[in-house]
Amino acid sequence: MSTSQTASMRTDxxxxxxxxxxxxxxxxxxLTLRRPMVWTLLVLLxxxxxxxxxxxxxxxxxxxxxxxxxxxxxxxxxxxxxxIMTVLSFGLYTFFVAAAAGLSVIRDDxxxxxxxxxxxxxxxTEYAWGKFLGVxxxxxxxxxxxxxxxxxxxxxxxxxxxxxxxxxxxxxxxLVPALVISVPSILFSAGVAFGIGTGTRRSILVFAxxxxxxxxxxxxxxxxxPAWLSESANRALMFADPAGTRWLRETYLExxxxxxxxxxxxxxxxxxxxxxxxxxxAVGLATTWWGVRRFARTARASHRVSAAEVSTALASAAAAPxxxxxxxxxxxxxxxxxxxxxxxxxxxxxxxxxAEARExxxxxxxxxxxxxxxxxxxxxxxxLIGAFDTPLLLTPGQLAASQMQMMAVFVTLLLVFYGVESxxxxxxxxxxxxxxxxxxxx
Amino acid sequence: MLAVRNLVKVYPGPVAAxxxxxxxxxxxxxxxxxxxxxxxxxxxxxxxxxxxxxSGSVHLDxxxxxxxxxxxxxxxxxxxxxxxxxxxxSGEAMLEYLLKLKGVGGPRGVRALAGELxxxxxxxxxxxxxxxxxxxxxxxxxxxxxxxxxxxxxIIVDEPTAGLDPEExxxxxxxxxxxxxxxxxxxxxxxxxxxxVLCRRFAVIxxxxxxxxxxxxxxxxQLTGKVFEGDVSPEQLEEVRRTRRVTQAVLVEGRxxxxxxxxxxxxxxxxxxxxxxxxxxxxxxMRAPALSASAIA
Numbered sequence: 001m002s003t004s005q006t007a008s009m010r011t012d013x014x015x016x017x018x019x020x021x022x023x024x025x026x027x028x029x030x031l032t033l034r035r036p037m038v039w040t041l042l043v044l045l046x047x048x049x050x051x052x053x054x055x056x057x058x059x060x061x062x063x064x065x066x067x068x069x070x071x072x073x074x075x076x077x078x079x080x081x082x083x084i085m086t087v088l089s090f091g092l093y094t095f096f097v098a099a100a101a102g103l104s105v106i107r108d109d110x111x112x113x114x115x116x117x118x119x120x121x122x123x124x125t126e127y128a129w130g131k132f133l134g135v136x137x138x139x140x141x142x143x144x145x146x147x148x149x150x151x152x153x154x155x156x157x158x159x160x161x162x163x164x165x166x167x168x169x170x171x172x173x174x175l176v177p178a179l180v181i182s183v184p185s186i187l188f189s190a191g192v193a194f195g196i197g198t199g200t201r202r203s204i205l206v207f208a209x210x211x212x213x214x215x216x217x218x219x220x221x222x223x224x225x226p227a228w229l230s231e232s233a234n235r236a237l238m239f240a241d242p243a244g245t246r247w248l249r250e251t252y253l254e255x256x257x258x259x260x261x262x263x264x265x266x267x268x269x270x271x272x273x274x275x276x277x278x279x280x281x282a283v284g285l286a287t288t289w290w291g292v293r294r295f296a297r298t299a300r301a302s303h304r305v306s307a308a309e310v311s312t313a314l315a316s317a318a319a320a321p322x323x324x325x326x327x328x329x330x331x332x333x334x335x336x337x338x339x340x341x342x343x344x345x346x347x348x349x350x351x352x353x354x355a356e357a358r359e360x361x362x363x364x365x366x367x368x369x370x371x372x373x374x375x376x377x378x379x380x381x382x383x384l385i386g387a388f389d390t391p392l393l394l395t396p397g398q399l400a401a402s403q404m405q406m407m408a409v410f411v412t413l414l415l416v417f418y419g420v421e422s423x424x425x426x427x428x429x430x431x432x433x434x435x436x437x438x439x440x441x442x
Numbered sequence: 443m444l445a446v447r448n449l450v451k452v453y454p455g456p457v458a459a460x461x462x463x464x465x466x467x468x469x470x471x472x473x474x475x476x477x478x479x480x481x482x483x484x485x486x487x488x489x490x491x492x493x494x495x496x497s498g499s500v501h502l503d504x505x506x507x508x509x510x511x512x513x514x515x516x517x518x519x520x521x522x523x524x525x526x527x528x529x530x531x532s533g534e535a536m537l538e539y540l541l542k543l544k545g546v547g548g549p550r551g552v553r554a555l556a557g558e559l560x561x562x563x564x565x566x567x568x569x570x571x572x573x574x575x576x577x578x579x580x581x582x583x584x585x586x587x588x589x590x591x592x593x594x595x596x597i598i599v600d601e602p603t604a605g606l607d608p609e610e611x612x613x614x615x616x617x618x619x620x621x622x623x624x625x626x627x628x629x630x631x632x633x634x635x636x637x638x639v640l641c642r643r644f645a646v647i648x649x650x651x652x653x654x655x656x657x658x659x660x661x662x663x664q665l666t667g668k669v670f671e672g673d674v675s676p677e678q679l680e681e682v683r684r685t686r687r688v689t690q691a692v693l694v695e696g697r698x699x700x701x702x703x704x705x706x707x708x709x710x711x712x713x714x715x716x717x718x719x720x721x722x723x724x725x726x727x728m729r730a731p732a733l734s735a736s737a738i739a
Contacts, residue, residue, distance in 0.1 A: 023539065
């Protein structure tokens with residue numbers, strides 16, 4: 001490169017931190033929107049919304065059933081849209097958001113792109129916050145698209161069959177639930193997954209938190225409500241629900257108030273639910289902050305060692321033997337008396353199973369998931385109640401019958417996690433280049 | 443001038459990767475030669491500001507770069523040994539992204555500059571292809587393009603010719619030589635030829651210590667009249683190894699062609715005098731019990 005050409009390049013540090021963060025966020029935003037998973041989510045949202053407009057899909061948490069006789073509950077009421085947003089934000093969006101946000105930095109790390117990025121003026125905090133903002137903005141755009149779909153299919157496009165289920169159009173019926181329910185839920189999911197992924201760089205842990213929270217919600221917070229539960233305890237559980245589902249159900253849906261009420265009234269966003277949404281939004285952002293801080297601390301590795309360790313290391317390095325010249329180069333491989341005979345199917349499978357078991361035993365996630373599952377099952381069993389809100393006598397049969405479904409879900413999820421992880425390991429560690437050439441029966 | 447003083451790096455373990463490296467690296471091309479695991483990459487990563495040392499100091503033209511890493515990065519071009527790019531971006535988009543992060547621009551805009559840089563590294567034809575479809579050599583060239591962007595005062599290249607074919611290697615030599623006319627270029631390699639072709643001066647690092655600081659010419663001249671080559675049978679080879687300072691021994695058509703160094707300059711029977719190469723000097727240094735005073739400037 002000639003002097004004149006290099007001189008024509010200039011380095012401009014104006015704008016600094018904000019400019020670099022914007023560049024990273026913009027790239028991540030564009031990348032997230034190009035991801036097949038986002039398009040899959042968009043297609044699902046489209047199909048669900050279209051199904052709702054045709055009356056073949058219903059999302060209800062406990063009341064306002066529009067299919068029964070009498071006056072129909074409007075699918076366009078704020079209550080109906082709030083139910084839709086509550087269920088979909090936590091039941092559907094979470095997994096897509098967690099995967100996209102949690103793997104954002106891990107993906108760059110696996111692509112070994114961080115070494116060059118670290119040598120640029122880009123600071124680790126700018127990079128990590130830029131990533132989070134980019135991926136979050138992309139999913140907030142998906143929410144906006146979702147709201148637009150709801151308005152289009154439920155209010156704008158004519159549909160004679162559903163005329164009785166449509167109320168007068170009110171933009172706030174769509175916007176307020178999206179802002180109060182969906183936005184905090186998505187930022188919570190994105191923040192927790194991003195924080196864990198960025199802080200630990202362990203992809204398997206990215207999915208642990210959303211799954212654990214989902215299980216806790218589905219099998220406890222949203223369903224467990226015995227008659228003897230005090231009002232204050234119930235409100236505490238409402239506050240603890242990151243989805244806001246328990247609050248909606250217990251406050252408005254548990255006792256049916258009639259279609260007229262749901263069609264004409266708006267959801268009363270009392271201080272409890274506002275505080276709940278702010279809390280979980282803050283939890284998401286706090287987890288992100290933790291992950292970013294941890295990432296920034298480890299990005300330019302300092303490897304703190306004590307003065308004693310430094311002395312020990314320097315002393316042993318000084319005493320290390322010199323490289324030996326060309327030893328053993330002339331020794332023939334024949335002297336090793338090597339033999340080669342490919343193993344049979346059983347021996348190969350047994351060897352693979354042993355290696356897999358050792359790998360599995362070293363997975364930290366397993367020691368998190370299994371106690372969580374046991375805790376959940378035992379907790380649920382202890383609190384089982386009968387038809388008249390009386391405690392049930394716990395017998396082995398009763399326990400098996402009541403927990404069978406939940407157990408099956410948990411174990412299946414574990415198998416899916418570790419099965420996929422096992423298949424991906426060879427590729428991630430780039431062992432497959434060697435592994436695929438071995439005389440091993442696949 | 444890059445001044446490095448008593449640089450120590452101890453990894454948890456503890457393992458000492460650098461044991462008090464001190465070097466003055468002038469403007470121009472400077473080589474860092476050493477075997478795998480000698481501490482070259484640790485040294486380069488510290489200079490590039492992506493790794494913190496345990497102790498020591500680094501000054502670039504008087505600026506303490508360890509205390510002011512942001513200032514260093516604005517004037518640094520770095521090609522790591524092990525690196526990657528965003529696979530979803532095209533080569534041009536990736537380079538444009540890095541140029542923007544570095545704050546580098548050109549008279550005709552960032553995109554045009556990215557195109558010109560890609561042309562410089564012979565990658566213009568693949569500018570629109572996704573990085574994930576690049577070969578190892580193409581990725582290396584894209585790495586070189588981002589390293590030379592923005593008129594950096596200091597360019598650090600770690601094992602840059604690995605993965606390049608002979609033609610690309612020559613092209614890269616020329617590019618580095620041109621760049622070194624106006625700035626400090628620090629080249630780390632275990633390929634002796636890289637240093638022989640490119641560097642006016644170089645340091646040899648072994649076990650985290652600098653064992654020689656010299657020039658290719660000085661290193662070769664120390665060997666004049668002291669290197670001999672001969673064929674020996676497999677049975678004789680062990681005896682030669684025990685009694686002589688063997689620099690290289692290769693098996694050619696069933697016979698061991700051995701090069702030895704004789705301090706006295708007396709040619710042993712069955713051997714003939716040959717010109718000493720930089721590789722001979724390198725192997726001697728690697729196996730020397732102490733620093734060769736004559737080889738250190």
